[in-house]
Amino acid sequence: xxxxxxxxxxxxxxxxxxxxxxxxxxxxxxxxxxxxxxxxxxxxxxxxxxxxxxxxxxxxxxxxxxxxxxxxxxxxxxxxxxxxxxxxxxxxxxxxxxxxxxxxxxxxxxxxxxxxxxxxxxxxxxxxxxxxxxxxxxxxxxxxxxxxxxxxxxxxxxxxxxxxxxxxxxxxxxxxxxxxxxxxxxxxxxxxxxxxxxxxxxxxxxxxxxxxxxxxxxxxxxxxxxxxxxxxxxxxxxxxxxxxxxxxx
Amino acid sequence: xxxxxxxxxxxxxxxxxxxxxxxxxxxxxxxxxxxxxxxxxxxxxxxxxxxxxxxxxxxxxxxxxxxxxxxxxxxxxxxxxxxxxxxxxxxxxxxxxxxxxxxxxxxxxxxxxxxxxxxxxxxxxxxxxxxxxxxxxxxx
Amino acid sequence: xxxxxxxxxxxxxxxxxxxxxxxxxxxxxxxxxxxxxxxxxxxxx
Numbered sequence: 001x002x003x004x005x006x007x008x009x010x011x012x013x014x015x016x017x018x019x020x021x022x023x024x025x026x027x028x029x030x031x032x033x034x035x036x037x038x039x040x041x042x043x044x045x046x047x048x049x050x051x052x053x054x055x056x057x058x059x060x061x062x063x064x065x066x067x068x069x070x071x072x073x074x075x076x077x078x079x080x081x082x083x084x085x086x087x088x089x090x091x092x093x094x095x096x097x098x099x100x101x102x103x104x105x106x107x108x109x110x111x112x113x114x115x116x117x118x119x120x121x122x123x124x125x126x127x128x129x130x131x132x133x134x135x136x137x138x139x140x141x142x143x144x145x146x147x148x149x150x151x152x153x154x155x156x157x158x159x160x161x162x163x164x165x166x167x168x169x170x171x172x173x174x175x176x177x178x179x180x181x182x183x184x185x186x187x188x189x190x191x192x193x194x195x196x197x198x199x200x201x202x203x204x205x206x207x208x209x210x211x212x213x214x215x216x217x218x219x220x221x222x223x224x225x226x227x228x229x230x231x232x233x234x235x236x237x238x239x240x241x242x243x244x245x246x247x248x249x
Numbered sequence: 250x251x252x253x254x255x256x257x258x259x260x261x262x263x264x265x266x267x268x269x270x271x272x273x274x275x276x277x278x279x280x281x282x283x284x285x286x287x288x289x290x291x292x293x294x295x296x297x298x299x300x301x302x303x304x305x306x307x308x309x310x311x312x313x314x315x316x317x318x319x320x321x322x323x324x325x326x327x328x329x330x331x332x333x334x335x336x337x338x339x340x341x342x343x344x345x346x347x348x349x350x351x352x353x354x355x356x357x358x359x360x361x362x363x364x365x366x367x368x369x370x371x372x373x374x375x376x377x378x379x380x381x382x383x384x385x386x387x388x389x
Numbered sequence: 390x391x392x393x394x395x396x397x398x399x400x401x402x403x404x405x406x407x408x409x410x411x412x413x414x415x416x417x418x419x420x421x422x423x424x425x426x427x428x429x430x431x432x433x434x
Contacts, residue, residue: 030414037410045399049380053345057398058378063406087257106409114402121398124343124371130285168261169268176272185284185306187353192376201378223413230417233424243428 014092015232016241022225029222036215043208051205060118062209065193066216068111068136072174074104074220075139078146079171082164094160095235097167098150099227103220105143112136123187131180132188139177142170156235286353289332296360305334305365306353306373314348327352327365335364345372 044062051058078097085093115133116126127133146163153159181190192201199206236242276283286306287297297303305327313326322339325348336354346352351373357366 041403045403049382052379052381052384053350053377054374055344056396059396059399060402061378063402067406083258083261086261087254103413106413110406110409113405117398117402122343122345122372122374124346125369128285128371131283165264168264171265172269172272185286185288187285187371187373189374189376192378200376202380202383204380205378219410219413223417226414226417226421230420230424233421237424237427 015236015239016245018092019229019232019236019242019245022229026222026225026229029218029225033215033218033222036211036218040208040212040215044212048205048208049202054122057118057121060114061205062212064111064114064118065209066213067107067114069213070216070220071104071107071111071139071143072177073217074100074107075142075167075171075174078104079167082167085160085164086168091160094156094164095228095231096224097146097160097163099231100224101143101146101163103223103227105140105147107216107220108136108140108143112140119187128187130186130188131184132177132186135173135177135180138173139170142166142173145170288329289327289334290329292334292358292363293332297358300357302355302368303358303365304353304355305336305358306351307333309346309348309350309352311348327354335362336367337364338367338370340368340370342370343372345374346370351375 041062045059048059048062050056078100081093081096081100084090085097112133119128120126145166149163149166150159153162180186181188193199193206193209201209233242286304288307289305292305307327307329310326310328310333313324315324317323320339321341322337323342324335324337326333326335336356338354338356353371353373354365354367355369355371358364359366
């Protein structure tokens with residue numbers, strides 16, 4: 001009895017419920033994320049102190065670190081969704097992976113590009129095949145593969161299944177990205193922010209950096225909801241609930 | 250958990266396991282090339298064979314930097330505080346290159362003289378970010 | 390940073406990041422609009 005009720009709830013609930021709730025949440029999250037990004041950018045660009053060694057070019061950190069950090073977190077969350085999709089066949093998990101992949105790809109791209117633009121004056125080269133840079137490029141290629149695979153299947157279900165498998169294959173790369181700077185000799189420096197120990201970045205620079213990270217995480221929450229809403233609106237456009245929803249407006 | 254779901258869970262774990270195994274095998278195949286550069290100690294322990302270009306990395310030893318007065322030629326010593334090798338280079342240096350800072354030099358290694366004939370110098374930035382004013386105050 | 394001094398590296402990162410952010414908002418919004426309006430056209434015809 002309980003199980004039947006639960007199944008009924010799942011079937012009836014998920015997509016229409018998500019569509020309704022996300023419509024209310026999106027403007028609020030969007031407003032705060034953009035506000036936070038604007039504040040942290042202005043703080044980081046104009047008010048935080050100049051670095052003693054690198055000069056002003058270090059300010060790229062306020063765009064580079066949030067981007068690469070969130071691109072890894074997005075991938076972890078996508079692989080959890082992939083496992084959920086494969087085990088419980090939850091449709092929403094398929095929507096989640098498809099929607100978050102372009103966002104993850106965009107942030108990995110920002111991370112690679114801003115790193116290259118920073119590396120050019122500081123290291124003396126914009127690219128070097130060290131373990132950190134190469135594994136991040138591999139992460140970017142996994143995102144591209146996930147996006148590219150979406151359109152190669154006739155049915156939505158087989159596409160979601162294949163994409164989930166590819167996502168799980170790529171998750172092994174993430175600890176390599178994270179640990180590469182500790183395990184091997186790389187040109188890329190080790191992490192400056194530490195959760196457990198003391199950060200090797202001065203607090204005047206750290207506060208705007210943490211704000212920008214928070215802003216970007218909120219921004220991903222915001223655009224993630226937007227992309228999922230867009231995906232649901234195209235998957236469900238022939239469903240009764242979706243037609244009703246539009247006629248109410 | 251229901252039987253069919255448990256089966257799928259094993260499937261998921263199997264995928265991750267196979268992928269991890271693939272990554273580990275690739276790593277074992279290329280493990281000598283994963284490190285971007287050799288430290289001076291590595292070079293003393295097992296000098297590279299052949300005439301291929303190699304990378305050496307470490308700190309620029311304090312007081313070792315010699316600049317030519319009429320050309321862009323420089324000489325310095327890379328050290329890992331245990332062993333050190335001499336480097337010569339002609340060309341433009343990155344902004345962060347200075348004594349007691351990290352450096353990665355690419356070039357041809359001479360086993361007899363334990364020196365590197367570099368054609369590329371990269372500066373290695375460390376993870377420390379310190380404001381200009383704070384550093385000035387610390388040095389006083 | 391000094392307001393008067395123009396740092397090409399920083400501003401190229403800022404502008405590219407800003408452009409991608411706008412794209413990430415614009416693209417799904419267009420798709421939602423399109424799908425929601427399709428239904429309305431069906432209803433009126």
